[in-house]
Amino acid sequence: MALKKNPKYDIKRKYFRVLQISLIISLSLLILAFKFFPDVTISKGETNPLQELVDVIDIPITENNTTPPKLPNPQIPIENPTDEILEDIPIESTELDVFATVAKVEPRVDKDEVEPDVIFIAVEKMPEPIGGIAAIQKKIVYPEFAKRAGIYGKVYLTAFVDEKGNVFKVELVKGIGGGCDEVALEAVKNSRFTPGEQRGVPVKVRVGIPIVFKLQ
Numbered sequence: 001m002a003l004k005k006n007p008k009y010d011i012k013r014k015y016f017r018v019l020q021i022s023l024i025i026s027l028s029l030l031i032l033a034f035k036f037f038p039d040v041t042i043s044k045g046e047t048n049p050l051q052e053l054v055d056v057i058d059i060p061i062t063e064n065n066t067t068p069p070k071l072p073n074p075q076i077p078i079e080n081p082t083d084e085i086l087e088d089i090p091i092e093s094t095e096l097d098v099f100a101t102v103a104k105v106e107p108r109v110d111k112d113e114v115e116p117d118v119i120f121i122a123v124e125k126m127p128e129p130i131g132g133i134a135a136i137q138k139k140i141v142y143p144e145f146a147k148r149a150g151i152y153g154k155v156y157l158t159a160f161v162d163e164k165g166n167v168f169k170v171e172l173v174k175g176i177g178g179g180c181d182e183v184a185l186e187a188v189k190n191s192r193f194t195p196g197e198q199r200g201v202p203v204k205v206r207v208g209i210p211i212v213f214k215l216q
Helices: 011-036 133-138 144-149 180-189
Strands: 153-161 167-174 196-198 201-213
Touching: 133 201, 153 180, 167 180, 180 201
Parallel strands: none
Antiparallel strands: 153 167, 153 201, 196 201
């Protein structure tokens, strides 16, 4: 059950009446103030800020009018004229005969200029195996151990060929193992090459040989 407030002490019932009375009183006081005090002015303090005077002086730009001293002209020595007169030098004709036949000059190669112990890497005519690489491949016998182990690939060798085309040394560069390296070395060592030449002279040359081992 809700409690009822006593009307005597209920503030909300008197709220609008009190508000109206307060507005009337405030407006009355404002009207009386403008009626009895019409000339109310606010005095403003006059401020005279001190101004500081600054004199601006134009400073002239300094110019350097001093010129460097003139250096004396160097004296060039002049030879004394002589009474000797140069003789006339005959000048040959410089015209080119287009139709003239010129003898072919072949380069002279002295075999003594090529040292016998020098082994060349690159020459004008490189040595080649007689019958080609296929002739060396025919000499290859695939090792049984390499076949069973499934070893295949390329064996890279370096063959040293002399002036007659004979192989006097063979080195292994990269092998695959399984007995293939030894078979490749033996096949290249027993092969013949065309000799390499430098300026028409047979020389010793080293050449790279790849041997292929392929499972069938």
